Amino acid sequence: MIEVRNVYKSFGSLSVLEDVSLTVQDEETLAIIGKSGSGKSVLMKHLMGLIKPDKGEVIVDGTDINAVSYQELRDLRQRFGMLFQGGALFDSMNVFDNVAFPLRTFSPLPEDEVRARVRENLAEVQLEGVEDKAPSELSGGMKKRVALARAVALKPQYIIYDEPTSGLDPETSNTINELIRSLSEQSNITSIVVTHDMHSVLSIADRAAFIHDQRIRWLGTIDELHTAEDPVLNGFVRASEYQIGKPAAATNK
Amino acid sequence: MKYSDELKVGLALVVAALVFVLGLRYFQDLPLFETTDSYYSLVENAAGITSGSPVRVNGVSVGAVRRVGYDADERQVRVDFYVEQRIRITEGSSASITGFSAIGDVKLDLSLGPADNERIPRGGLVPSHEEDFFGDIADRAPALVNRADSLMIGMTSTMSSVSRLLEEPDSDFRKTLQSVERTSDQVNRVLREEQQRLAATLDSVAHLTGSLNRIAEGSEDEIEATLQDVQHLIKRLDSNLDSVERSTDRLDNILEQIESGEGTLGLLVNDPQLYHRMDSTVVRLHELIDDFQQNPRRYLKELKLIDIF
Amino acid sequence: MLERHILGPIEALGQYVLLLSKAFRSLGEFGIYQKNLFQQMVRIGIDSIPIVALAGLFSGAVLTVQTAYQLESPFIPQSIIGSIVVPSMVLELGAVVTGFILAGRVGARIAAELGTMRVTEQIDALEAMGLNSIGYLIVPRVMAGILMFPVLYITATGVGIGGGVGVAHYGGFLSAGEFVAGARQFFSPFDPIFGLIKSFVFGFIITSVACYKGYYTGGGAEGVGRSTTEAAVLSCVYILFANLALAVLIL
Ligand SMILES: Nc1ncnc2c1ncn2[C@@H]1O[C@H](COP(=O)(O)OP(=O)(O)OP(=O)(O)O)[C@@H](O)[C@H]1O
Ligand SMILES: [Mg+2]
Numbered sequence: 001m002i003e004v005r006n007v008y009k010s011f012g013s014l015s016v017l018e019d020v021s022l023t024v025q026d027e028e029t030l031a032i033i034g035k036s037g038s039g040k041s042v043l044m045k046h047l048m049g050l051i052k053p054d055k056g057e058v059i060v061d062g063t064d065i066n067a068v069s070y071q072e073l074r075d076l077r078q079r080f081g082m083l084f085q086g087g088a089l090f091d092s093m094n095v096f097d098n099v100a101f102p103l104r105t106f107s108p109l110p111e112d113e114v115r116a117r118v119r120e121n122l123a124e125v126q127l128e129g130v131e132d133k134a135p136s137e138l139s140g141g142m143k144k145r146v147a148l149a150r151a152v153a154l155k156p157q158y159i160i161y162d163e164p165t166s167g168l169d170p171e172t173s174n175t176i177n178e179l180i181r182s183l184s185e186q187s188n189i190t191s192i193v194v195t196h197d198m199h200s201v202l203s204i205a206d207r208a209a210f211i212h213d214q215r216i217r218w219l220g221t222i223d224e225l226h227t228a229e230d231p232v233l234n235g236f237v238r239a240s241e242y243q244i245g246k247p248a249a250a251t252n253k
Numbered sequence: 254m255k256y257s258d259e260l261k262v263g264l265a266l267v268v269a270a271l272v273f274v275l276g277l278r279y280f281q282d283l284p285l286f287e288t289t290d291s292y293y294s295l296v297e298n299a300a301g302i303t304s305g306s307p308v309r310v311n312g313v314s315v316g317a318v319r320r321v322g323y324d325a326d327e328r329q330v331r332v333d334f335y336v337e338q339r340i341r342i343t344e345g346s347s348a349s350i351t352g353f354s355a356i357g358d359v360k361l362d363l364s365l366g367p368a369d370n371e372r373i374p375r376g377g378l379v380p381s382h383e384e385d386f387f388g389d390i391a392d393r394a395p396a397l398v399n400r401a402d403s404l405m406i407g408m409t410s411t412m413s414s415v416s417r418l419l420e421e422p423d424s425d426f427r428k429t430l431q432s433v434e435r436t437s438d439q440v441n442r443v444l445r446e447e448q449q450r451l452a453a454t455l456d457s458v459a460h461l462t463g464s465l466n467r468i469a470e471g472s473e474d475e476i477e478a479t480l481q482d483v484q485h486l487i488k489r490l491d492s493n494l495d496s497v498e499r500s501t502d503r504l505d506n507i508l509e510q511i512e513s514g515e516g517t518l519g520l521l522v523n524d525p526q527l528y529h530r531m532d533s534t535v536v537r538l539h540e541l542i543d544d545f546q547q548n549p550r551r552y553l554k555e556l557k558l559i560d561i562f
Numbered sequence: 563m564l565e566r567h568i569l570g571p572i573e574a575l576g577q578y579v580l581l582l583s584k585a586f587r588s589l590g591e592f593g594i595y596q597k598n599l600f601q602q603m604v605r606i607g608i609d610s611i612p613i614v615a616l617a618g619l620f621s622g623a624v625l626t627v628q629t630a631y632q633l634e635s636p637f638i639p640q641s642i643i644g645s646i647v648v649p650s651m652v653l654e655l656g657a658v659v660t661g662f663i664l665a666g667r668v669g670a671r672i673a674a675e676l677g678t679m680r681v682t683e684q685i686d687a688l689e690a691m692g693l694n695s696i697g698y699l700i701v702p703r704v705m706a707g708i709l710m711f712p713v714l715y716i717t718a719t720g721v722g723i724g725g726g727v728g729v730a731h732y733g734g735f736l737s738a739g740e741f742v743a744g745a746r747q748f749f750s751p752f753d754p755i756f757g758l759i760k761s762f763v764f765g766f767i768i769t770s771v772a773c774y775k776g777y778y779t780g781g782g783a784e785g786v787g788r789s790t791t792e793a794a795v796l797s798c799v800y801i802l803f804a805n806l807a808l809a810v811l812i813l
Contacts, residue, residue, distance in 0.1 A: 050686050070694075078692035088687035091678070102691055105594060258600035261608050262710075269713040272720050273754065280648065280742075280749040305749045319751070358747075 001026050002047055002158065002190075007056035009042060016042050018214040020056070024158075029184045029191040031201040033236065034211035040194045041085055043211070044160050047192070048080050049073050060158075078106060081156040085163050085194075087147040089135035095122070096131035099150045106154060121149040124179055126172065141168045148176065152183060159183065161193045165200055177203050198240035201225075210236065281317040282307055289316060289335040292373065294348040294361070296381040299330045301359040302350050308334045308361045315340050318361055334361055343370035347382035578774045581696060585704065585773075588697025598702040606668050606703070606769070607710025614714045615721045617663050621655045622647065622722030623729040630735040640736035644744030647726040652753045656719030657760035658805060660711065661768065665797035669772040672703055673793035676776025677786035685777070700773045704766060711765025712758050719757065756812060763804050768797040 002024040009017040016039040024030050024047075032040050045051040046058055049065045057064050060076055068076070081102075089098050099118045103109055109117065122128060125145035135143060148164055161180060165173040181204045184191040195201060201208055201222070208225055210218040210233050218233045228234065275285050283289065299321050308316035316336030324331040332350075336342065345366025352359040363379065373379060592599075629646045676699060679685050688695040723745075731738045775793040779785045 045686070048690055050689055074692045074694065076692075077690060080690060080692075082687070082690045084683045084687055084690075086683055088683040090684055090687070091682075092675075105691070105693065258604045262600055262603040265608055265611070265713050266709070269716045273716050273758070276716075276720060276723075277751055277754055280746055281751055282746050303750065305746075305751055317751075 001061060002192075003057075003059040004043070004046065005057045005059065007043075007046060007053040007058065009039075009046070009051065009053050015214055017046075017053075020211075020214075020216055022209055022216055022219070024190060024192060026190055027188065028206045029181075029193065029204055031205035031208040032192065032194045032211065033196070033198075033201060033208055033240075035236070036196075038211045039214065040211055041162055044082070044162055044192065044194060047158075047160060048077055048082060078154075079157040080160065081151040081154060081158070082160045083144075083148050083151040083162055083164055085166075087135070087143040089143055089147055089150070091135045093135075094131065095127075095133050095135065095138070095146050098135065098146060099153055102150060102153050117153065118149075121153050122146070125149045126175055141172060144168065145172075145176070148179070152179075155183075155186070155189070157188060158190045158192070161191065161195075163194055163196065165195065165197050173197065173199070180204050196240060198237060212236075281305055282314050283317055283335075283337075288338050290338050290340075290342070290375045291319065291333060291335040292342060292375070292377055292379045293331055293333045294379045294381045295324065295327055295329040295331055296348075296350060297329060298350075299332070300350045301352070302332060302361060303359075306359055306361060308336055308363060310336075310340060310363045310365060312362075315363075332361060336363070341365070341368065342373045342379060343367060344373060345370050346373065346379055348379045349382040577778065578770075581700070581774055581777060582704075582770055584694075584696045585700040588694045588701060591694065591697055592701075594693070595698055595702050598698065599705055602702045602706035603710050605671075606664075606706045607713055610664060610667055610710075610714055611717055613663055613667060614660050614718045617659045618651075618656060618718030618720070618722035619725040621659050621718070622651055622725035625650055625655065625722075626726040626729045626735065627733065630730070630733075639744070641740040641744030641747070643730060643736055644726075644741035645748040647730075647741075648723055648745035649748065649750075649753055651719050651722040651726065652757050654805075656715050656722060657757050657764060658801070659722075660714045660718045660761065661764035661801040661805075662798060664711070664714065664764075665768050665801060666794050668707070669768045669797040670790045670794045672769060672772035673776040673779075674786055674790045676773060677779035677789040680777065680779045681782050681786060696777070700770075700777065703773055704769045707765035707769030708762055709765075711761040711768075715757060715761035719754075756808075759812065760805065760808055763808060764801050767800045767804055771797050771800060 004020055004022040007017055007020045009015075020043065022043075032043065034040050042051060046053055047060075049058070052066055058066060060079070063072070063076060065073055065076055089095075090101065093101065096118055099121055100114050103114045103117055104111075107114075118131070122131065125148050127142060127145055127149070130138065130142065130146075135146070138146065144164065144167060148161070151161070152159060164180060165176050168176065177200050180191060180193065180200075183189055184204065191204075193200065193205060205222055207219065207221050209216050210230075212218075212232055218228060218230050220228065225233075225237065278285055302318055302321055304318050304320050306318040307314040308318060316334055318332055318334045320331075320333040322331050322333075323329075332348070334348075340363075342363065343366040346363060347366075348361055348363050350359060351362045364382065626643060626647050629643050630640075633640075633642060633646075676685075679699070685695045685699070688698055727738050727741050730736050730741045736744075772793040775789040775796070779789040781788075
């Protein structure tokens with residue numbers, strides 16, 4: 001269980017998060033939605049201690065991750081897998097080594113099993129025959145899928161997906177959504193998905209949180225999303241539904 | 254590309270270490286692959302020897318000085334050096350610093366002990382042999398000249414007092430003075446001899462100084478030979494002056510004894526009463542002899558009297 | 563004003579020292595970084611051998627020719643050229659030429675690499691996996707610098723002396739034998755040790771400054787460019803200072 005309690009964060013004079021509180025229940029899939037630049041990626045980095053809040057706490061399984069030693073924080077982070085918005089593939093390694101990296105570093109698997117697992121992971125994101133390519137030789141969508149394969153390689157307890165389907169064609173998007181859903185249905189996996197894609201939200205999420213004006217403006221189940229009476233949220237959802245697969249445009253001033 | 258990173262790195266490190274060690278030995282003039290033994294020696298004066306200076310046996314480089322430092326306990330300069338292992342440094346070996354620091358040519362020369370003596374253990378002390386060391390001519394020469402000068406002055410004053418004594422008019426001293434005369438003769442002879450030898454020595458020094466002036470053009474071996482000659486000469490000059498000094502010392506001794514009233518001459522010189530008594534005795538003796546010559550009968554009468562007895 | 567010109571540098575120094583102390587506190591996890599260490603030793607060390615050897619060769623050759631030119635006098639034995647060239651290479655040029663070349667080659671490269679990793683969130687990705695990014699990225703690079711710079715110093719110095727002997731011999735200045743005899747006459751075994759110490763220090767300075775600049779890069783491609791330039795320039799400046807400091811402290 002991850003609890004975010006009254007988190008404030010600003011970069012210089014730019015306030016990004018103000019009094020954000022949020023609880024992610026075990027084994028649920030939570031979607032985070034909101035306009036571009038509303039602080040979704042910043043909030044995700046708070047969950048793993050990659051960014052420290054100016055005020056407030058982030059508690060993972062009962063531990064305040066900003067109050068523990070670096071060593072303990074690192075142990076906690078091993079429960080997480082994160083797909084970064086930009087992929088963050090290691091460009092000093094080829095595709096295969098990128099996906100194999102967490103396996104080789106943190107699992108006791110022998111090399112041939114690592115090979116088998118990497119192939120399997122890449123097949124799941126519909127990538128075959130690119131093992132020896134450098135990340136710079138891949139398209140944006142391919143990078144995202146390699147990054148996804150790497151994030152889930154160790155089947156961690158918490159998986160954070162930062163816009164897993166942005167930049168993908170609708171068909172591949174559906175495959176990725178399928179993959180995320182099948183992973184999240186396995187026992188003991190909690191997923192947090194940042195997305196603009198209302199299809200994703202509707203098909204994989206149990207609950208959704210809407211960030212607006214530096215705060216969590218709305219939090220509820222998917223069913224409640226359809227009946228919500230928040231004009232800002234409704235505007236956002238409706239705009240998304242008409243522009244499937246594209247980043248949400250600003251719909252509300 | 255087919256070599257692993259580890260192999261490349263390991264190879265580079267090994268080759269570099271090898272180049273470093275061999276280069277170090279090469280420029281220290283050490284055998285590249287032979288092992289060496291280290292020893293040390295204690296000397297009074299480092300005399301320009303530094304780490305890296307060659308260590309030689311019979312003029313052949315067999316090692317190098319590793320470190321030169323002042324040993325505060327021994328109050329001497331400690332010279333650590335190493336030599337090829339095949340060189341047997343036996344008991345009775347000695348080390349000396351040779352060469353002329355002004356032209357950067359200082360070495361540690363080893364003279365090996367008898368071959369069947371026991372070997373000095375590794376890291377042990379090889380005694381130094383300081384007498385051989387006259388490398389720094391520039392320092393030594395003025396001191397020697399000063400010494401010769403002061404000796405001459407001493408001798409002059411001694412001689413003048415001797416001649417003063419000899420000028421004392423009374424012939425009756427001669428017997429006693431004979432020893433003085435003998436001594437002074439000896440001194441004169443010694444001085445004459447030594448003067449010649451000194452002159453010869455100083456001539457050679459002058460000659461060698463001339464050679465030294467030509468050093469810039471000379472080959473290293475020539476310089477070496479010259480320096481050795483100079484060392485030799487200075488040693489000789491030193492021993493000559495020693496013998497002059499010894500003679501003068503003897504003379505001084507005698508004069509001192511005379512002055513302090515020891516011996517016949519001393520008593521005579523130092524006791525005017527005795528002198529006068531003797532003087533008057535001699536005068537009376539003269540009168541007696543004169544009287545005898547003039548009036549032999551008076552004395553013959555006496556003789557007759559004796560005859561009567 | 564005060565903040566910009568006084569507190570700023572002091573803060574940077576503190577940040578630098580903290581970064582290094584964090585890096586060396588993670589030495590215990592060396593097992594994980596070992597693969598990286600060898601990779602970096604090849605990139606920083608082995609791959610730099612050709613350029614360093616080239617620079618050493620020309621330094622030694624030029625030094626010999628210029629010394630011969632300056633000492634053209636009948637009163638000075640030609641072997642003095644060897645006595646000047648070898649200690650100069652061993653004490654000063656071998657280490658400093660290597661340092662300057664590698665400040666550009668290695669320093670800039672490390673800063674660009676780490677800077678790019680920072681702005682493309684690769685460093686965050688390492689951290690997110692539970693790795694110690696400082697240990698993982700910085701320790702192997704700094705250690706590779708410290709370990710491989712002496713190798714490069716020996717390369718530069720060795721090739722430089724070789725170049726000097728070659729030019730002296732075939733350029734008709736003095737024979738190789740005279741050169742070596744001159745070199746031996748004033749050779750002190752401490753000189754190469756001092757050169758080695760210098761190369762250790764330079765290796766540390768270049769790699770650690772570059773890691774610091776790269777690790778704390780901000781602001782996209784432009785930021786990477788800035789870090790890269792600063793890493794190369796600052797390494798050179800610090801090498802000059804360290805060179806003086808070592809000479810004053812040790813000699
Ligand atoms: N390291 C940083 N330094 C300064 N400002 C930052 C930093 N990271 C994020 N910001 C700012 O914080 C705000 C939120 O950024 P964030 O990346 O969280 O947006 P987002 O919600 O993920 O948007 P998107 O949907 O486009 O990814 C932005 O205005 C951004 O400029
Ligand atoms: Mg984002």
